[in-house]
Amino acid sequence: MIALAGDHGGFLLKEEIKKYLDELKFDYKDFGSATGESCDYPVVSKPAIQAVATGVCEKGILFCGTGVGMSITANKTRGIRCVVCSEPFSAALSREHNNTNMLALGGRVIGVDLAKMIVKIWLTTEFSNVDRHIKRVSLIE
Numbered sequence: 001m002i003a004l005a006g007d008h009g010g011f012l013l014k015e016e017i018k019k020y021l022d023e024l025k026f027d028y029k030d031f032g033s034a035t036g037e038s039c040d041y042p043v044v045s046k047p048a049i050q051a052v053a054t055g056v057c058e059k060g061i062l063f064c065g066t067g068v069g070m071s072i073t074a075n076k077t078r079g080i081r082c083v084v085c086s087e088p089f090s091a092a093l094s095r096e097h098n099n100t101n102m103l104a105l106g107g108r109v110i111g112v113d114l115a116k117m118i119v120k121i122w123l124t125t126e127f128s129n130v131d132r133h134i135k136r137v138s139l140i141e
Helices: 011-024 041-053 068-074 088-098 112-124 131-140
Strands: 002-006 028-030 059-064 082-084 102-106
Touching (some): 011 112, 041 068
Parallel strands (some): 002 028
């Protein structure tokens, strides 16, 4: 299960990615926001972040204007390794090397097609389980 959350800056992109996740047959839970009305990203993101941190959801995708605010908020929570991505290469390596469990995307930074590429790569790339990467992730924890 993929946890989703977005503020007003990421609302439209979140809605497009929900359709894409349906196409890819990924289950998700949308924690909000339910509208494009102005809201505070730290508040709207917390339920999705907690769902990933506690294991209710395996991974999560957060959406705001740039992805930065959401990623900063997520990374304040123990057990979360959130990456903000604007291109697919970092999405792949964040999974392979850092075992990221949350992805943050900027609705005002990237287009829908690029976001779809990033999401697909991020969701389908596995952690490498190479000793040096395992060690580094444990050092982060």
